[in-house]
Amino acid sequence: DAGITQSPRYKITETGRQVTLMCHQTWSHSYMFWYRQDLGHGLRLIYYSAAADITDKGEVPDGYVVSRSKTENFPLTLESATRSQTSVYFCASSAQGVIEAFFGQGTRLTVV
Amino acid sequence: QQQVKQSPQSLIVQKGGISIINCAYENTAFDYFPWYQQFPGKGPALLIAIRPDVSEKKEGRFTISFNKSAKQFSLHIMDSQPGDSATYFCAVGGFTGGFKTIFGAGTRLFVKA
Numbered sequence: 001d002a003g004i005t006q007s008p009r010y011k012i013t014e015t016g017r018q019v020t021l022m023c024h025q026t027w028s029h030s031y032m033f034w035y036r037q038d039l040g041h042g043l044r045l046i047y048y049s050a051a052a053d054i055t056d057k058g059e060v061p062d063g064y065v066v067s068r069s070k071t072e073n074f075p076l077t078l079e080s081a082t083r084s085q086t087s088v089y090f091c092a093s094s095a096q097g098v099i100e101a102f103f104g105q106g107t108r109l110t111v112v
Numbered sequence: 113q114q115q116v117k118q119s120p121q122s123l124i125v126q127k128g129g130i131s132i133i134n135c136a137y138e139n140t141a142f143d144y145f146p147w148y149q150q151f152p153g154k155g156p157a158l159l160i161a162i163r164p165d166v167s168e169k170k171e172g173r174f175t176i177s178f179n180k181s182a183k184q185f186s187l188h189i190m191d192s193q194p195g196d197s198a199t200y201f202c203a204v205g206g207f208t209g210g211f212k213t214i215f216g217a218g219t220r221l222f223v224k225a
Contacts, residue, residue: 103155
């Protein structure tokens, strides 16, 4: 199916564990983004990528790692999960950077 | 550093009324101003967007008003319907210097039937 998909939709992990959130898009969009959504903060940019093998930090990158070896995939890794990383994570893609980002359904991550 | 300030946090409007959500930004380098709509359990979706060379853009019941000198823009929803009940995010983006979009904190709109 065409679009942008995130997996898993829900994840519970323990403090200190490594966890990877997956994002896959089928449009061959150059740009991909990771946001976290927290009440009162809206959507905050974690990392973004302008093309395969090109990534850059957003507003809140600490504790996260990204990679983009293929255009269609943009995984987000929490190296050592903390309770403050409990959030809803959204992946998005765009053909032109700022113009119309298409969002996935989100991953609700709970760190206990 | 809060680059986009959105207000109000929540809004209750009667069916048929006008919903108004405001946004203020700081950096004049931004040149793309979208509004996104998000329903519960879904990702945000682009609703309407404006470039700074125009002061107003209308698409159906949705209008963006843009004041470049004041660094403010707003979303007006005319004839608000219960189906418009959602969270609305303003955002700012730049075509230079990073191509990233920064979002406001969001406004929860509830339209009473």
